[in-house]
Amino acid sequence: MLLRKLFPALILISVIAFLILAAADAGDKLSESLVSVPEKFDGVPILMYHKINPDPGTGGYGLRVSPRDFEKQVAYLARSGYTSVSLTDLADHHEKGKPLPPRPVVITFDDGYLDNYVYAYPILRKYGMTATVFVVAGTVGGINGFDYSEGRQPLNRMAGWRELEEMAEGGITIGAHTLTHPSLTGLEPEAARHEITEGKKRLEAALKRPVEVFCYPYGNYDQAIVQIVRESGFRAAVTADQGLGRYREDPYALKRIRVRGDYSYGRFLQELTRYHSE
Numbered sequence: 001m002l003l004r005k006l007f008p009a010l011i012l013i014s015v016i017a018f019l020i021l022a023a024a025d026a027g028d029k030l031s032e033s034l035v036s037v038p039e040k041f042d043g044v045p046i047l048m049y050h051k052i053n054p055d056p057g058t059g060g061y062g063l064r065v066s067p068r069d070f071e072k073q074v075a076y077l078a079r080s081g082y083t084s085v086s087l088t089d090l091a092d093h094h095e096k097g098k099p100l101p102p103r104p105v106v107i108t109f110d111d112g113y114l115d116n117y118v119y120a121y122p123i124l125r126k127y128g129m130t131a132t133v134f135v136v137a138g139t140v141g142g143i144n145g146f147d148y149s150e151g152r153q154p155l156n157r158m159a160g161w162r163e164l165e166e167m168a169e170g171g172i173t174i175g176a177h178t179l180t181h182p183s184l185t186g187l188e189p190e191a192a193r194h195e196i197t198e199g200k201k202r203l204e205a206a207l208k209r210p211v212e213v214f215c216y217p218y219g220n221y222d223q224a225i226v227q228i229v230r231e232s233g234f235r236a237a238v239t240a241d242q243g244l245g246r247y248r249e250d251p252y253a254l255k256r257i258r259v260r261g262d263y264s265y266g267r268f269l270q271e272l273t274r275y276h277s278e
């Protein structure tokens with residue numbers, strides 16, 4: 001009897017839910033129809049992510065994208081003909097003439113959070129995409145002491161060696177992001193050199209593979225820091241400057257495209273393509 005009374009309400013709720021989902025889907029389709037994927041790439045979009053996590057307690061939208069949004073973004077890249085390449089592929093292309101796919105994209109994650117392994121890695125695998133994870137070598141298996149201790153971010157767990165090794169085996173490129181994540185431009189040259197070289201050494205020793213790409217903590221760099229990165233044997237370095245990655249212009253100051261957690265789907269598509277007209 002009760003069920004009979006509730007039935008019309010259930011039908012109504014189902015119809016409303018369906019309409020909401022259909023409208024959201026139509027909105028996504030509309031957003032996609034408004035962007036055009038450039039046929040010829042004059043630079044490579046290097047997407048910058050940090051945390052991929054559904055838990056708001058792990059950080060604000062500046063550094064955290066929900067797994068649901070991340071999956072929509074990766075799915076779009078996959079079905080629009082983008083192929084993910086690593087920064088070493090980019091270096092090989094310019095230094096050795098190794099061909100790049102027609103629509104290359106580089107997906108990067110800064111810092112090496114455990115959620116990269118838990119949430120992002122399975123999504124990347126599902127869509128056949130790869131990525132680069134820049135690891136703070138001194139925090140592996142620990143916490144984000146570099147911004148948690150100053151109260152700037154909530155506590156986050158960092159990926160351990162086992163997770164990093166599994167991702168590296170699965171085709172994820174591991175890049176270096178110093179030993180303790182200082183702002184390198186504020187250090188004495190020898191301290192900066194120690195951070196840069198020791199971070200690389202520790203990753204290479206533990207993962208038994210070369211670490212050839214670097215990411216400046218907080219995006220802070222100057223010519224002296226670039227020189228140390230170059231001398232330390234890195235082939236490329238990324239910044240937090242916004243734009244396309246143009247390896248030919250400066251392999252040690254590659255621009256990226258930040259993806260914030262509060263971006264709508266349409267905004268993500270705009271960000272992905274906006275620098276091509278430069």
Ligand SMILES: [Zn+2]
Binds near residue numbers: 177216218
């Ligand atoms: Zn960082």
